[in-house]
Amino acid sequence: MSSSLRLSRDFFRPVLLWAFFAAACSKAPEESAPTTDLAAAAALHTGETIFQTRCFVCHGRGGKGDGPASTNLGARVRDLTNSAWQNSTSDETIRNVIRNGATAIGGTAAMAPNPDLSDAQIQSLTLYIRSLRKD
Numbered sequence: 001m002s003s004s005l006r007l008s009r010d011f012f013r014p015v016l017l018w019a020f021f022a023a024a025c026s027k028a029p030e031e032s033a034p035t036t037d038l039a040a041a042a043a044l045h046t047g048e049t050i051f052q053t054r055c056f057v058c059h060g061r062g063g064k065g066d067g068p069a070s071t072n073l074g075a076r077v078r079d080l081t082n083s084a085w086q087n088s089t090s091d092e093t094i095r096n097v098i099r100n101g102a103t104a105i106g107g108t109a110a111m112a113p114n115p116d117l118s119d120a121q122i123q124s125l126t127l128y129i130r131s132l133r134k135d
């Protein structure tokens with residue numbers, strides 16, 4: 001009994017897998033995201049990659065300001081998930097801080113400028129920072 005059960009399971013697993021992918025693919029044409037959504041998703045991913053490469057050291061993996069280099073900076077690292085802060089700032093200000101450092105908005109020199117980042121990269125980071133908002 002058990003061997004016939006195993007046989008049928010072994011037979012059906014690939015069939016079920018195929019059915020799953022066939023269903024997923026056949027939905028693609030009518031449910032595919034508009035190009036702008038795909039572009040936004042790609043930008044968000046770029047922003048995440050940059051953030052997790054050069055910003056997390058201070059801002060932390062989740063953006064809460066608790067990265068490994070966040071202590072002894074002489075300044076508190078902004079909690080980017082905070083909804084009150086998210087409400088109080090504009091995308092323009094976020095882009096300004098990233099490009100020119102926090103002194104550009106009257107803050108500390110601990111948050112250095114990033115002159116090598118392109119406008120598109122800075123926009124991607126801004127999107128990612130907006131996605132970190134909690135509640």
Ligand code: HEC
Pocket residue numbers: 051054055056057058059069073075076077078089093094097098102105106107108110111112114125129
């Ligand atoms: C050396 C540590 C450090 C690194 C690296 C760093 N930051 Fe910051 N960041 C800070 C500190 C400190 C503040 C708080 C500045 C203040 O309030 O004066 C801050 C503040 C900010 C703010 C909020 C500014 C505001 O409105 O108060 C944003 C947005 C930000 N950082 C984005 C980034 C991004 C994006 C990167 C990576 C490209 C980055 N930071 C890298 C330390 C850092």
